Amino acid sequence: MIRVRIKERKEKKFRNKKLMILFIIISLAFLVAAYNNQYYNIPKNSYKYAEEYGTCYKVQVGASPGAGVFLPSKTSSEWSNFINNHPASVTLGSSDYDGDGYDSDQCVTGTDCYDNNANAHPGQTSYFSTDRGDGSYDYNCDGSQTKHDPILCDSLNFGWSFIEGVIPSCGATGNYCKPGCGGCSIQTQVCH
Ligand SMILES: [Ca+2]
Ligand SMILES: [Ca+2]
Numbered sequence: 001m002i003r004v005r006i007k008e009r010k011e012k013k014f015r016n017k018k019l020m021i022l023f024i025i026i027s028l029a030f031l032v033a034a035y036n037n038q039y040y041n042i043p044k045n046s047y048k049y050a051e052e053y054g055t056c057y058k059v060q061v062g063a064s065p066g067a068g069v070f071l072p073s074k075t076s077s078e079w080s081n082f083i084n085n086h087p088a089s090v091t092l093g094s095s096d097y098d099g100d101g102y103d104s105d106q107c108v109t110g111t112d113c114y115d116n117n118a119n120a121h122p123g124q125t126s127y128f129s130t131d132r133g134d135g136s137y138d139y140n141c142d143g144s145q146t147k148h149d150p151i152l153c154d155s156l157n158f159g160w161s162f163i164e165g166v167i168p169s170c171g172a173t174g175n176y177c178k179p180g181c182g183g184c185s186i187q188t189q190v191c192h
Contacts, residue, residue, distance in 0.1 A: 040071040049095065049106035049115075052079045056107035058093035058115070105141075113141035127190035129171060137170040137191035145170050148190045153177060162189070 040059070042048050044067060047060040052073040061069045069090055072078040086092065095103040095110060100118035103110030114120040117139075120132040124140040127148040131137055137145040147170060153161035160178045168174035170191035177184035 040073070041068055042071065043068040044089070047093075049104050049110075051095075051107050052076075055083070056095040056103065056110070057083070058095065058097045058104065060091040060093060062089045062091070064089050111141065113138060113143075124192055127192045129188040129190045131171060139192040145191050148192075149176075162187075 040048055040050050042059055042061045044061050045063050047058055050057055050059050050071055050073070053076045059069075059071060069087060072082055083092065095107045096112070097104065097115045098112070098118040098120075100112065100121045102112035102115075102121045104112050104115035106115075111122050112120070113122075114132050114134060114136070116134075117132045119126070119128065120139045120141065122141045126139070128137065128139055132139055140146075147167065149161050150167060151161060152165070152167055153163045160176060162168060162174040163177050163184075164175050166174065168189035170189055173186050173188050175184050176187035
C-alpha cells in the first residue's frame with residue numbers, strides 16, 4: 001500500500017514537472033512573437049530606426065503636438081498605413097540617412113555606426129580632428145578611436161610625432177616635432 005502511494009506521488013511530481021516545462025516553452029514562444037510585432041514608442045524631439053516587413057526607416061518625431069508617437073507594426077497593413085499616413089510631426093528618413101552608401105547599423109543588415117555623418121562609415125581611412133557629431137572619433141566603425149600619432153617621440157622614434165610628455169587625446173593639440181630637425185608646430189591629434 002505504502003509503495004503504491006510513493007509511486008503515485010512520484011508520478012504526480014513528474015507530471016507537474018512536465019507541465020511546468022510546457023508552460024515555460026509556451027511563454028517563450030509568446031515573448032518571441034511579441035518581439036517580432038513590436039510597437040515603437042518614440043518620444044518627441046527624438047528618433048529611432050524602425051524596421052518591419054523588410055523596410056527600415058529613420059523615424060523622427062518633432063516637438064509638435066507635444067507628445068511622443070506610437071508606431072503600429074503588428075500587421076504589415078498597419079505598418080504600411082503608418083508609412084503612408086503618418087502624423088505631421090513625424091518625418092521619415094532613409095535607412096542611409098547621411099547618404100554615405102551604408103545603412104545605419106540600427107537596421108537589420110546595416111553597418112554604418114553613425115548615420116548622421118557621411119564621413120563616418122566602415123572602411124574610412126582618413127583621420128579627423130573633430131568628433132563625428134556624438135563625441136566619438138570612431139569614423140571607421142571598428143569600435144575604437146584610433147589616434148594617428150599614438151606614440152611620443154623619443155630616442156627610438158625619429159619620425160614626426162608629439163613631444164613633451166603627453167600624447168594628445170583625439171581633437172587635442174600638442175607640440176609636433178621631428179627630433180633634431182627643428183620645425184616644431186602645434187598640431188591636433190587626428191583620429192578615426
Ligand atoms: Ca555615416
Ligand atoms: Ca575606429
